[in-house]
Amino acid sequence: MKRMRIGVEKVNWFSTYRVHHRVAGHFRSGRAFLLGDAAHIHSPVGGQGMNTGIGDAVNLAWKLAAVLRGRANPSLIETYEPERIAFARRLVETTDRAFTQVTSSRPTARFVRQRLAPLLAPLFFSFQSARSLIFRTVSQTSIEYRRSSLSRGMAGAVRGGDRLPWVKMESNRDNFAPLQSLDWQVHAYGEAKPEMQALCSERKLPLHVFPYSAATRRAGLRRNAAYLLRPDGYVGLAEPDGVAGNIASYLDSLGLSPLRASTSGW
Ligand SMILES: Cc1cc2nc3c(=O)[nH]c(=O)nc-3n(C[C@H](O)[C@H](O)[C@H](O)COP(=O)(O)OP(=O)(O)OC[C@H]3O[C@@H](n4cnc5c(N)ncnc54)[C@H](O)[C@@H]3O)c2cc1C
Incomplete structure (x- = not known):
């Protein structure tokens, strides 16, 4: 707080919770589908959890609707898990790494966090290409399904x-x-x-x-x-x-x- 020049005068509410980093083995079992935090849970670092769950929901919803209305072969639904699980695994792995770095009490991690990052971050963000990369990553607009059987x-x-x-x-x-x-x-x-x-x-x-x-x-x-x-x-x-x-x-x-x-x- 001292380094950030923030003074906390009063805490009205706080809670502790346990951070999990896990991805379900499958996103579908017969008529049951997993999506959102039930399918992949990770630390809030990067603010991607809700966005990913919404992405799952969109991916599954149009496929279910098409099959239920008789507008597509039932096999369309089988593409839900492979399209979404790969990204979930990547996300959980990267947020796990980021969370470990952010919370580690090792001297090198603390040095990076407290000394190096405040110096380098403004320089990094001064580049348009760096800002664009961060935007594409955080907005999830760079997600692709090239390996899907639908592509x-x-x-x-x-x-x-x-x-x-x-x-x-x-x-x-x-x-x-x-x-x-x-x-x-x-x-x-x-x-x-x-x-x-x-x-x-x-x-x-x-x-x-x-x-x-x-x-x-x-x-x-x-x-x-x-x-x-x-x-x-x-x-x-x-x-x-x-x-x-x-x-x-x-x-x-x-x-x-x-x-x-x-x-x-x-
Ligand atoms: C501190 C923090 C900060 C975060 N910041 C961000 C962020 O900036 N950006 C972002 O994208 N994500 C963020 N997330 C993640 C985001 O909040 C979650 O990924 C998202 O809310 C998950 O939505 P969900 O619908 O899958 O699950 P949930 O929101 O957990 O909804 C599940 C619901 O099911 C209900 N339920 C559970 N069991 C039963 C049962 N047996 N019967 C009936 N109902 C049941 C629960 O009560 C709950 O209402 C953050 C998370 C935390 C903890």
């Missing part, structure tokens, strides 16, 4: 399993607006082939065509490629040449039938 293809720098890169369009619009439908959809940046338009119309799959620009190029999106997006905004299939047949095969392999029908242009 296929690569177009530009974007692969199946990546979070769709956010791109600001003209007139204050952005490519995330259509994601509010929380449904499967296709994004094309540049042009969509007539066969793609026909497929989307036939399958009642919303197709959103955005102009190709310097911003979309910087985001790693490929001109005239087609990105089949999951209801959670992750890329299911990145189809570099916008071939409609490959989108159809992907949908068929999962037994997917989207709900709504709409086509929009920009």
